[in-house]
Amino acid sequence: MFAYQLKMAWLNFKRAPALTALMVLAIGLGVGASMTSLQVFRAMSGNPISWKSDRLFYVQIDEWGPGAGGGGQEREPQEQVSYSNAQMVMNAKLGKRQVAMYQVAFAVKTDDDAFKPITASGRATYADFFAMFDVPFAYGAGWNAAADEGRKQVVVLSDKANEKMFAGADSVGKTVYLDQKAFRVIGVLKPWRPRPRFYDMTNANFGDAEQLYLPYTWAIDNQIGTNGNNNCNADPGEGYPAYLVSTCIWQQVWVELDSPAEQARYLDFLNNHSLEQKKSGKIDFEPNNRLYNVEQRMEKVGVVPRDVKVSAILSLGFLLVCLINTAGLMLAKALSRSSEIGLKRALGASRTMLFRQGLMDATLVASVGALIGGVLTWAGLLAMRRLGDADVQAVAQLDPVALLLVLLLALLATLLAALYPTWRASLIAPAAQLKSN
Amino acid sequence: MIAFGPIYKSLKKNSLGALLIALQIAVTLAILANSLHIITERVETLSAPSGLLEDNLFIFDISTSTPDDAQSAERQADLARLRSLPGVNSAYASNSVPLSHGGWSMGVQISKEENAPNSPAAIYFGDEQALETLGATLIGGRNFTPADLTDRGRNAVTWSDSVLITEQLAKRLFSGQSAVGKTFYIGDIASPNTRPSTIIGVIKDIRTPWSGWNQSWLSSVVIVPQNLLGSGRFVVRSEPGQIGALMKTVQDAMLEVNRDRVISEPKAFTEIRADFYRSDAAMVTMLVAVIALLAVITAFGIFGMVSFWVTQRRKQIGTRRALGATQGDILRHFLAENFLIVSIGILLGWALAIGLNLWLSRSFEMERLGFGWIMLGSVAVYLVGQLATLKPARDAATVPPVVATRA
Numbered sequence: 001m002f003a004y005q006l007k008m009a010w011l012n013f014k015r016a017p018a019l020t021a022l023m024v025l026a027i028g029l030g031v032g033a034s035m036t037s038l039q040v041f042r043a044m045s046g047n048p049i050s051w052k053s054d055r056l057f058y059v060q061i062d063e064w065g066p067g068a069g070g071g072g073q074e075r076e077p078q079e080q081v082s083y084s085n086a087q088m089v090m091n092a093k094l095g096k097r098q099v100a101m102y103q104v105a106f107a108v109k110t111d112d113d114a115f116k117p118i119t120a121s122g123r124a125t126y127a128d129f130f131a132m133f134d135v136p137f138a139y140g141a142g143w144n145a146a147a148d149e150g151r152k153q154v155v156v157l158s159d160k161a162n163e164k165m166f167a168g169a170d171s172v173g174k175t176v177y178l179d180q181k182a183f184r185v186i187g188v189l190k191p192w193r194p195r196p197r198f199y200d201m202t203n204a205n206f207g208d209a210e211q212l213y214l215p216y217t218w219a220i221d222n223q224i225g226t227n228g229n230n231n232c233n234a235d236p237g238e239g240y241p242a243y244l245v246s247t248c249i250w251q252q253v254w255v256e257l258d259s260p261a262e263q264a265r266y267l268d269f270l271n272n273h274s275l276e277q278k279k280s281g282k283i284d285f286e287p288n289n290r291l292y293n294v295e296q297r298m299e300k301v302g303v304v305p306r307d308v309k310v311s312a313i314l315s316l317g318f319l320l321v322c323l324i325n326t327a328g329l330m331l332a333k334a335l336s337r338s339s340e341i342g343l344k345r346a347l348g349a350s351r352t353m354l355f356r357q358g359l360m361d362a363t364l365v366a367s368v369g370a371l372i373g374g375v376l377t378w379a380g381l382l383a384m385r386r387l388g389d390a391d392v393q394a395v396a397q398l399d400p401v402a403l404l405l406v407l408l409l410a411l412l413a414t415l416l417a418a419l420y421p422t423w424r425a426s427l428i429a430p431a432a433q434l435k436s437n
Numbered sequence: 438m439i440a441f442g443p444i445y446k447s448l449k450k451n452s453l454g455a456l457l458i459a460l461q462i463a464v465t466l467a468i469l470a471n472s473l474h475i476i477t478e479r480v481e482t483l484s485a486p487s488g489l490l491e492d493n494l495f496i497f498d499i500s501t502s503t504p505d506d507a508q509s510a511e512r513q514a515d516l517a518r519l520r521s522l523p524g525v526n527s528a529y530a531s532n533s534v535p536l537s538h539g540g541w542s543m544g545v546q547i548s549k550e551e552n553a554p555n556s557p558a559a560i561y562f563g564d565e566q567a568l569e570t571l572g573a574t575l576i577g578g579r580n581f582t583p584a585d586l587t588d589r590g591r592n593a594v595t596w597s598d599s600v601l602i603t604e605q606l607a608k609r610l611f612s613g614q615s616a617v618g619k620t621f622y623i624g625d626i627a628s629p630n631t632r633p634s635t636i637i638g639v640i641k642d643i644r645t646p647w648s649g650w651n652q653s654w655l656s657s658v659v660i661v662p663q664n665l666l667g668s669g670r671f672v673v674r675s676e677p678g679q680i681g682a683l684m685k686t687v688q689d690a691m692l693e694v695n696r697d698r699v700i701s702e703p704k705a706f707t708e709i710r711a712d713f714y715r716s717d718a719a720m721v722t723m724l725v726a727v728i729a730l731l732a733v734i735t736a737f738g739i740f741g742m743v744s745f746w747v748t749q750r751r752k753q754i755g756t757r758r759a760l761g762a763t764q765g766d767i768l769r770h771f772l773a774e775n776f777l778i779v780s781i782g783i784l785l786g787w788a789l790a791i792g793l794n795l796w797l798s799r800s801f802e803m804e805r806l807g808f809g810w811i812m813l814g815s816v817a818v819y820l821v822g823q824l825a826t827l828k829p830a831r832d833a834a835t836v837p838p839v840v841a842t843r844a
Contacts, residue, residue, distance in 0.1 A: 026738070029734065107501070119500045180502045235630050235631060243592060305716070307719075307720050310475070314727060318731060321464045321731060321734060324460050324461040325461055325737075327457055329738065331453060331454055332741060333745075335745070387718070387722055388716065391716075
């Protein structure tokens with residue numbers, strides 16, 4: 001029966017080729033356009049560390065107070081923290097894991113004279129970084145707490161950096177020079193591109209992860225400043241030591257906490273610290289601190305750009321137009337076959353049978369439309385990669401799950417659009433149609 | 438004369454098909470009007486001037502790890518080398534340029550009293566060649582001379598005695614009075630390190646590096662005559678037509694000064710601008726494509742539906758023709774019928790367009806939709822409807838009266 005229905009559907013398809021092609025094209029275009037922008041939207045709003053995102057907390061400490069702007073507890077504290085508050089968290093060691101970190105950049109050389117030096121972005125961070133964010137290693141491993149203590153000159157390379165500097169080979173034990181200082185490679189990462197780059201959304205939301213990682217303790221000892229965002233509410237004074245004790249904010253701090261109870265306890269700890277600072281006169285406002293998990297943090301930052309949201313809405317509207325269009329054409333096509341349907345009914349075909357045949361017709365149209373939609377989505381994402389800004393370029397890629405989603409959605413939407421016309425056609429009475437013509 | 442009786446009857450008979458077309462028209466109009474609205478907004482953004490002469494201008498960065506005490510000499514050598522290259526018109530060292538996203542911002546205030554006029558401002562470092570290189574115009578006071586220039590170390594906090602500022606900043610701080618010769622403070626007014634800087638000249642507006650800034654200080658810029666030592670950005674104006682050749686050779690030329698450095702790929706300012714507005718330009722392209730496809734889909738949808746109606750009603754058409762209706766009557770019947778359906782769709786579309794815009798403007802801080810776009814969209818939709826109906830309506834008009842007599 002299925003084979004017969006499919007054959008009939010194909011014959012119906014061929015009998016009105018222009019009309020059918022129009023329907024298929026409309027579905028294809030609607031699906032292609034909407035899926036392209038939805039795909040970008042999905043990639044941008046996705047949670048890149050969903051399995052533990054509710055246990056990772058971004059620490060925000062109010063160091064500046066309400067200032068001239070006023071505002072109470074509902075005012076968000078600053079986005080980053082100062083060196084001294086970052087150290088306060090690191091020294092307390094109250095979380096299961098904790099990292100303070102900041103973005104850096106170095107001129108990088110290797111022992112290979114043929115390698116033309118590059119400027120590489122890096123992250124000065126603590127040993128816990130790799131375990132905390134489940135960073136995958138291809139070779140070697142991260143450094144340990146002892147290396148943090150010892151301010152060791154060790155470095156972990158990203159897959160891309162390793163590709164550039166060592167042609168992708170296992171480079172553990174090799175030497176790279178950061179601003180002319182020798183560092184030993186102790187680990188190389190597998191491709192790791194969390195989107196968004198959740199661990200530091202102040203500096204770039206969708207940029208690539210850094211090319212190298214090195215101990216924060218070494219960086220501070222060697223007076224390395226950040227090449228990322230830095231904000232001062234007061235003159236820090238001359239020189240690096242003055243900068244370190246200033247209220248300039250330029251670091252990101254994360255803690256890993258296993259339970260809501262621990263989270264509450266940790267917030268208490270932060271607030272007590274602020275209270276003490278108030279008592280000692282360092283600050284003159286009430287404690288106002290936050291612990292946001294990854295999803296809350298993404299929401300606060302508003303990672304999905306406005307344009308991406310607006311495009312998604314408009315392209316869904318476009319899909320709606322395409323579906324209404326298809327429904328209309330299906331109705332026309334079904335009704336234009338009234339006499340044939342009437343004849344079939346007279347010959348004993350039941351309404352259910354005719355309804356099923358109608359759905360089979362629609363499924364065939366939908367399937368071909370979905371295929372075209374899939375190809376157009378791929379083309380659309382290709383266009384987005386050419387046209388879009390860096391953020392969009394980074395995420396405009398087709399993944400298999402999304403492709404499956406495209407096909408399913410096209411199928412469902414078209415069947416939905418076909419439901420009424422098909423039902424309407426199956427209602428055609430046999431007698432009336434036999435009379436005329 | 439259009440006969441409304443037959444239109445009413447045929448619409449009643451095909452009410453569902455007509456309703457679907459009207460619905461399609463409504464959603465089409467809502468998307469069309471809002472898209473046109475967004476497109477004009479973006480085109481306005483895209484065509485905003487940067488204040489620079491954008492052709493023949495490029496930048497590159499030098500990352501150096503030369504020790505602090507040798508950096509001043511290295512900078513002098515770099516600038517001398519750069520300015521001696523054939524094809525270079527002018528060049529200077531800085532931290533950033535307009536529209537490049539990254540930059541340095543400070544608060545400025547005209548006195549140390551609280552609530553004195555103040556403004557956020559972008560800081561660009563530069564020297565006596567900065568204005569010529571950028572193509573910025575001095576409108577009051579004087580340009581820097583080599584005597585104004587001092588070195589600025591990595592962690593220095595003091596600002597120069599003399600500065601240039603943009604017209605917008607001058608207006609914000611001194612509301613109408615001439616800013617030339619006046620002083621202001623850069624940065625933390627509470628700090629003893631903060632000394633007054635004298636405004637020696639005012640230039641026509643040039644843009645800050647950022648996109649997110651408020652319109653009222655989008656071109657609020659201070660040019661500081663300090664050599665920011667260490668790694669830096671070099672801004673170069675080439676002689677007309679020589680930018681291509683210069684961009685190819687400049688990296689090697691600068692390496693000759695000191696091989697132990699990384700010189701970034703030079704980037705033309707036209708490319709910086711294109712990158713800055715990439716997402717706006719992409720939005721415009723996407724919306725234009727959506728509008729074009731909408732028109733095509735809707736036109737074909739109407740075409741298909743009317744063609745079907747014509748086939749279905751051949752007999753009635755023949756009968757009307759036999760009863761004396763002219764070909765023109767039949768043609769007008771279908772065009773009028775379409776006009777009516779589209780009108781219903783447009784009425785619905787107005788509501789949808791305004792609703793969609795309300796939602797978008799509330800959620801995304803967009804401007805409210807002007808009535809002009811709704812009207813323009815409506816006219817466009819009428820046109821699409823009539824054009825799509827023309828061919829099937831003509832076919833209908835050629836149905837011969839004799840059809841009425843056939844069984």
